[in-house]
Amino acid sequence: MKVLIIGATSAIAKASARIYAELGCSLHLIARRDDQLALLASDLLVRGASKVSHSMLDLNKFAEHEKTLDAAFTELGGVDIALICHGSLPDQEKVEQNFKQALKEINTNGISVISLLTELAPKFIEQQQGTIAVITSVAGDRGRQPNFVYGAAKSLVSTYLQGLRGKLLAHNVNIVDIRPGLVDSPMTAQFPKGPLWSSPERIAQKICEKHPPRQSHRLRSRLLASYHVRSQRDPRICFQAAKILNREVPQTNVPNSLNQSTLYVDLDGTVIKTDLLYESILLLLKKSIFQALLIPIWLIKGKANLKHQLSKRVHIPVELLP
């Protein structure tokens, strides 16, 4: 399998690259730090990659995208998976007050990705197969006070991906929007960590799945429905769930997880193995053991009622999601 990783020195990208290397894939890495690229490339070769090449690029130099991607496609002889990982989490206060800074961040998290997608789409159409996966964020789902410039840029990309997905479906090209929640990486080094945090390795496992591609038919998973049960009193508490519809389509040479149109790596049980129900129960137990005794009674009326009752009584700071 031929894998192109853009923003390859990100913690999530590196963890993903290691998994692809262990599967024996050929990789081309794009990032802005040459020394880090060289180190990563030798590490991946030791781990079993068939071949690793790399290009150095500051991804905010949009004019260089075409040339760099052309070189990557030539180097690999086509691409099965393109994974776009770069991003930056700015100081919200600073970017809110300084448009120049805001523009830089919007370019990094939004416009540069649109530029890359504009170059990648025709190449994948020509191949008539493959997957383009982009790491966006749950921060793009709605504007939150601590990070809405970052969120707005991620939202731009997610909306673009929705449209592109429809367009490329007919060409046997999958578009995957990966939306992690809190990940312990250099980007979030300054935040205190807690039980809601995941690791880059865990996210990477979900992205790549350690299974080699199947030989006959593959299941194409599509997001059927996602729903939010929100507390009316505290809209910040949100239980999110997703149901996946699986249907068979002709084989594409990519891991199962990348055959999903949207990969929520967040509060839906995919990485944090809970939709916050268990955390809420634990918080209620800590707050009042007597109220917790009512849990079986609430549950009689269904899980949604239980979640609703819990959300009225405990608060989980979901607004801290990046």
Ligand SMILES: NC(=O)c1ccc[n+]([C@@H]2O[C@H](COP(=O)([O-])OP(=O)(O)OC[C@H]3O[C@@H](n4cnc5c(N)ncnc54)[C@H](OP(=O)(O)O)[C@@H]3O)[C@@H](O)[C@H]2O)c1
């Ligand atoms: N960490 C989280 O909680 C979280 C949550 C949701 C989504 N995400 C998204 O996940 C992706 C990966 O982030 P991460 O957690 O792995 O953080 P990370 O390790 O800090 O990775 C961010 C990467 O983006 C690269 N980058 C930034 N601007 C660039 C530019 N102009 N040109 C080239 N590369 C550039 C950085 O390069 P350098 O190494 O050279 O600085 C770094 O490698 C990002 O898109 C991020 O927005 C992260």
